[in-house]
Amino acid sequence: MSKKLTKRSEDYSKWYNELVVKADLAENSAVRGCMVIKPYGYAIWEKMQAELDRMFKETGHQNAYFPLFVPKSLFEAEEKNAEGFAKECAVVTHYRLQNDPERPGKLRVDPQAKLEEELVVRPTSEAIIWSTYKNWIQSYRDLPILVNQWANVVRWEMRTRLFLRTAEFLWQEGHTAHATKEEALAEAEQMNDVYAEFAENFMAIPVVKGVKTESERFAGAEETYCIEALMQDGKALQAGTSHFLGQNFAKAFDVKFATKEGKQEYVWATSWGVSTRLMGALVMTHSDDNGLVLPPNLAPIQVVIVPIYKGDEQLAQISEVANEIVRDLRAKGISVKFDDRDTHKPGFKFNEYELKGVPVRIAIGPKDLEKGTVEIARRDTLEKQFVAKTEIVETIVQLMSDIQSNLHKKAFDFRNAHITEVNDFDEFKEVLEAKGGFLLAHWDGTVETEDKIKELTKATIRCIPLDAKEEEGVCVYSGKPSNKRVLFAKAY
Amino acid sequence: MSKKLTKRSEDYSKWYNELVVKADLAENSAVRGCMVIKPYGYAIWEKMQAELDRMFKETGHQNAYFPLFVPKSLFEAEEKNAEGFAKECAVVTHYRLQNDPERPGKLRVDPQAKLEEELVVRPTSEAIIWSTYKNWIQSYRDLPILVNQWANVVRWEMRTRLFLRTAEFLWQEGHTAHATKEEALAEAEQMNDVYAEFAENFMAIPVVKGVKTESERFAGAEETYCIEALMQDGKALQAGTSHFLGQNFAKAFDVKFATKEGKQEYVWATSWGVSTRLMGALVMTHSDDNGLVLPPNLAPIQVVIVPIYKGDEQLAQISEVANEIVRDLRAKGISVKFDDRDTHKPGFKFNEYELKGVPVRIAIGPKDLEKGTVEIARRDTLEKQFVAKTEIVETIVQLMSDIQSNLHKKAFDFRNAHITEVNDFDEFKEVLEAKGGFLLAHWDGTVETEDKIKELTKATIRCIPLDAKEEEGVCVYSGKPSNKRVLFAKAY
Numbered sequence: 001m002s003k004k005l006t007k008r009s010e011d012y013s014k015w016y017n018e019l020v021v022k023a024d025l026a027e028n029s030a031v032r033g034c035m036v037i038k039p040y041g042y043a044i045w046e047k048m049q050a051e052l053d054r055m056f057k058e059t060g061h062q063n064a065y066f067p068l069f070v071p072k073s074l075f076e077a078e079e080k081n082a083e084g085f086a087k088e089c090a091v092v093t094h095y096r097l098q099n100d101p102e103r104p105g106k107l108r109v110d111p112q113a114k115l116e117e118e119l120v121v122r123p124t125s126e127a128i129i130w131s132t133y134k135n136w137i138q139s140y141r142d143l144p145i146l147v148n149q150w151a152n153v154v155r156w157e158m159r160t161r162l163f164l165r166t167a168e169f170l171w172q173e174g175h176t177a178h179a180t181k182e183e184a185l186a187e188a189e190q191m192n193d194v195y196a197e198f199a200e201n202f203m204a205i206p207v208v209k210g211v212k213t214e215s216e217r218f219a220g221a222e223e224t225y226c227i228e229a230l231m232q233d234g235k236a237l238q239a240g241t242s243h244f245l246g247q248n249f250a251k252a253f254d255v256k257f258a259t260k261e262g263k264q265e266y267v268w269a270t271s272w273g274v275s276t277r278l279m280g281a282l283v284m285t286h287s288d289d290n291g292l293v294l295p296p297n298l299a300p301i302q303v304v305i306v307p308i309y310k311g312d313e314q315l316a317q318i319s320e321v322a323n324e325i326v327r328d329l330r331a332k333g334i335s336v337k338f339d340d341r342d343t344h345k346p347g348f349k350f351n352e353y354e355l356k357g358v359p360v361r362i363a364i365g366p367k368d369l370e371k372g373t374v375e376i377a378r379r380d381t382l383e384k385q386f387v388a389k390t391e392i393v394e395t396i397v398q399l400m401s402d403i404q405s406n407l408h409k410k411a412f413d414f415r416n417a418h419i420t421e422v423n424d425f426d427e428f429k430e431v432l433e434a435k436g437g438f439l440l441a442h443w444d445g446t447v448e449t450e451d452k453i454k455e456l457t458k459a460t461i462r463c464i465p466l467d468a469k470e471e472e473g474v475c476v477y478s479g480k481p482s483n484k485r486v487l488f489a490k491a492y
Numbered sequence: 493m494s495k496k497l498t499k500r501s502e503d504y505s506k507w508y509n510e511l512v513v514k515a516d517l518a519e520n521s522a523v524r525g526c527m528v529i530k531p532y533g534y535a536i537w538e539k540m541q542a543e544l545d546r547m548f549k550e551t552g553h554q555n556a557y558f559p560l561f562v563p564k565s566l567f568e569a570e571e572k573n574a575e576g577f578a579k580e581c582a583v584v585t586h587y588r589l590q591n592d593p594e595r596p597g598k599l600r601v602d603p604q605a606k607l608e609e610e611l612v613v614r615p616t617s618e619a620i621i622w623s624t625y626k627n628w629i630q631s632y633r634d635l636p637i638l639v640n641q642w643a644n645v646v647r648w649e650m651r652t653r654l655f656l657r658t659a660e661f662l663w664q665e666g667h668t669a670h671a672t673k674e675e676a677l678a679e680a681e682q683m684n685d686v687y688a689e690f691a692e693n694f695m696a697i698p699v700v701k702g703v704k705t706e707s708e709r710f711a712g713a714e715e716t717y718c719i720e721a722l723m724q725d726g727k728a729l730q731a732g733t734s735h736f737l738g739q740n741f742a743k744a745f746d747v748k749f750a751t752k753e754g755k756q757e758y759v760w761a762t763s764w765g766v767s768t769r770l771m772g773a774l775v776m777t778h779s780d781d782n783g784l785v786l787p788p789n790l791a792p793i794q795v796v797i798v799p800i801y802k803g804d805e806q807l808a809q810i811s812e813v814a815n816e817i818v819r820d821l822r823a824k825g826i827s828v829k830f831d832d833r834d835t836h837k838p839g840f841k842f843n844e845y846e847l848k849g850v851p852v853r854i855a856i857g858p859k860d861l862e863k864g865t866v867e868i869a870r871r872d873t874l875e876k877q878f879v880a881k882t883e884i885v886e887t888i889v890q891l892m893s894d895i896q897s898n899l900h901k902k903a904f905d906f907r908n909a910h911i912t913e914v915n916d917f918d919e920f921k922e923v924l925e926a927k928g929g930f931l932l933a934h935w936d937g938t939v940e941t942e943d944k945i946k947e948l949t950k951a952t953i954r955c956i957p958l959d960a961k962e963e964e965g966v967c968v969y970s971g972k973p974s975n976k977r978v979l980f981a982k983a984y
Contacts, residue, residue: 027624027627029558029559029620029624030559030563030566030620030623030624031559031561031562031563031611031620034559034560034561035559036556036557036558036559036624037556037557038556039554039555039556039639042554042555042556042557043554043555045557046555062531062534062535063531063534063535063538064528064529064530064531064534065528065529065534065537065662066521066528067521067522067523067526067527067528067660068526068613068644068646068660069523069526069582069660070523071522071523072589072599074522075589075599076589076597076598076599079597082589082599086588086589086590086599087588087589087590088587088588089587089588089589090561090584090586090587090611091584091585091586091587091588091589091601092582092583092584092585092613093583093584093585093586093601094582094583094585095580095581095582095583095648096578096579096580096581096583096648097564097567097568097574097578097579097581097583097612098578098579105568105571106568107564107567107568107574107578109583109585109610118601119523119582120589121560121584121613128521128522128523131522132519132521132522132528135519141835147531151644152560152643152644154560156587156588168559168560168561170557343633
């Protein structure tokens with residue numbers, strides 16, 4: 001807590017890494033690439049989970065749980081999916097350790113305990129789930145299956161960063177099965193809409209909805225819907241994806257159903273997920289050089305009360321007022337903490353709660369007792385006001401919604417100020433370099449051009465926006481004709 | 493659904509296995525020893541989770557998340573713990589698959605991608621957590637740490653059974669750190685009390701609280717508190733454990749703190765957990781030959797309404813009544829389903845909801861419409877009654893609490909009728925054989941006797957009950973003096 005945060009303008013990446021650790025969100029562990037999510041960080045994740053879970057259930061989904069391990073023979077069944085994940089997966093090969101005869105007190109893998117078939121630690125669960133669905137689906141009456149699971153997954157990433165890219169991460173993965181292509185497509189789009197609504201309304205993060213180009217699609221998908229957010233350093237972050245999987249997994253696992261007419265047809269599939277990566281998006285969208293800034297919806301502590309006092313008598317008087325405020329706010333469903341620790345000074349506490357992004361701070365000192373007021377400070381704008389005791393609850397309730405919408409507005413304005421239409425490749429490079437953000441540019445639709453632009457600028461096509469207008473133009477790189485603009489950016 | 497369940501009296505074990513699958517709780521997966529928890533089963537588990545999570549938070553605990561993998565060098569640090577789990581652990585040795593040159597289209601482990609240090613898939617998380625706590629704890633001010641995690645763990649069991657013993661299972665594991673032995677002991681006992689309260693009041697499962705003998709303790713614990721339940725076949729089931737770990741892990745990972753007086757001391761630890769095994773306990777405590785019987789607290793659907801009708805007009809009239817009941821019950825926080833599927837007959841639906849343990853069924857037919865009544869059937873006693881429309885809500889609300897307490901009473905009476913005091917070894921064997929259940933017997937306190945009794949009878953000491961009375965006696969096996977009775981049983 002002692003040292004100041006690096007400023008965003010100095011080193012955005014360093015600022016992020018420091019903030020995640022100092023604000024007690026997460027830290028690196030003894031396991032390469034795996035993080036420990038600390039209680040304060042986990043409490044934010046729990047709020048995300050609760051809201052998403054509610055939204056999934058409201059749209060007819062149920063939770064279930066499938067095995068952590070995928071036998072190699074299932075893993076390799078859907079070829080593109082296997083190819084996409086084989087290069088970075090953790091593989092269990094043995095089921096026992098034994099005493100190491102050469103190193104007393106140490107253990108080694110027991111060579112006798114080799115598995116007949118290796119098990120891949122799930123990087124995603126399509127394979128294990130579709131091998132299960134095969135037994136659940138016989139007829140159109142068994143469809144749709146609308147299932148979600150909350151789970152950990154492992155992708156052996158070589159370069160990791162807390163929340164943004166970790167070898168193990170937590171996520172939810174929805175896996176649905178449908179009788180028709182139309183229904184599966186509608187499901188994939190619906191869940192992308194759910195993610196967008198969640199990001200905007202709950203996390204106060206504005207997003208662009210779109211579909212991925214072929215080369216950016218999920219391995220095994222026929223269409224990938226996504227939501228793309230913009231961070232304060234002008235880089236994009238993919239915040240959620242929803243895949244229309246066609247009949248690829250049904251064919252790989254031979255999952256057919258009898259139609260009403262008695263015909264045998266392959267089942268249509270979707271999958272969709274968001275992960276603890278959203279924690280990174282949260283930090284990088286709203287926070288500032290003083291620390292975290294949390295939207296009230298996601299704040300484990302929404303209001304903190306700090307007493308400013310000398311001696312026990314003053315503390316007792318202030319505590320009386322504070323406890324009353326605590327009671328009144330809790331009755332309104334607002335989470336509030338009265339920090340009466342005598343081991344730390346008010347200034348230390350102010351810094352701590354600023355660092356941790358508590359949306360509202362109430363300070364109460366002897367002068368406030370006299371005047372019947374308290375000082376209320378909001379974390380987002382750092383504005384302070386004195387409020388009469390009788391008006392505290394009303395003020396705080398209003399502030400909760402004001403701060404939530406102010407954070408969205410601020411991020412929305414920033415994002416919109418960083419969407420630039422560019423019309424030739426010089427302009428493309430210039431804007432990308434000078435300002436970053438999203439570039440709306442014409443593209444000829446080929447993988448070759450996409451790859452070339454990536455190679456030359458590090459920018460990728462984040463998505464083809466769903467609301468892209470029909471517009472005649474020419475590709476910024478190749479000059480070939482194009483009829484809509486797509487969204488480029490450098491990305492996390 | 494078509495075939496009848498095996499009767500409990502015919503083959504209890506078969507009855508259990510069939511019921512878990514037929515009631516859609518869980519099924520075996522393509523991965524040896526790992527299960528798929530199906531949506532209906534998972535919905536029950538979610539209710540357990542929500543209540544336990546509430547109770548943990550009420551007692552001051554916070555959730556966090558630690559890595560799935562334990563590097564071998566950390567795994568082996570606490571010797572007894574390592575020894576206890578080494579024989580049955582899944583080990584990750586490689587981080588990549590590659591195309592198999594000998595089998596086109598297939599993958600194999602990439603021999604180049606061998607990990608420098610093997611990773612054990614956590615069978616329990618003391619090692620990884622205490623290696624983390626080392627960095628979190630410097631002074632007495634950092635204590636206590638009261639953390640819980642909801643996670644999956646893997647123990648490579650050779651003989652598995654759905655919920656009762658699976659290679660992967662879901663659980664929560666609390667891991668706390670304290671400045672004093674007394675505080676850690678009090679925490680361990682408190683959490684065992686929380687488990688007991690949860691089992692009794694929420695799951696309607698009566699339990700005996702006790703401590704384990706040395707040979708039955710958790711590997712690495714100095715004292716293991718436990719709750720023991722009795723199943724309908726007279727076998728015991730350990731439903732939860734809470735361990736006082738002494739300073740074993742603090743010493744293994746060198747975790748010291750500065751006391752108020754500035755001295756360096758090792759930290760005291762506890763850990764405690766319950767798992768999806770509780771699902772097995774739930775099934776085996778309350779269910780009957782017709783299927784599941786669920787306490788209302790745990791039932792995903794508490795009330796089901798089945799219409800009995802001929803033709804659309806009757807259905808429309810019944811639906812109007814049913815929808816009103818749905819609305820009224822939901823307003824009381826009762827989960828209710830109106831099953832108006834026209835693809836299945838009422839008799840089929842009756843059987844299905846009986847099998848799935850829905851606590852209350854409401855049937856509405858044309859005669860009920862005339863009379864202004866409905867038929868209400870309770871699952872636990874199979875009793876039926878006709879109730880006037882105006883009294884439905886009141887009746888159901890009352891039934892919810894009646895069924896919950898009736899299930900507890902029934903299990904409590906059964907359990908008490910199956911606790912037998914035995915005074916010599918012939919009586920011990922006779923009662924164990926003829927009646928099963930818990931045997932309260934004197935024991936000389938030695939591991940030798942405990943082992944011998946196990947060898948001869950398969951009964952183990954489930955616990956030394958916390959409320960065991962001081963009583964002079966002689967060991968049922970050795971005849972040596974003893975001053976209290978301990979609880980023996982055959983166990984799951």
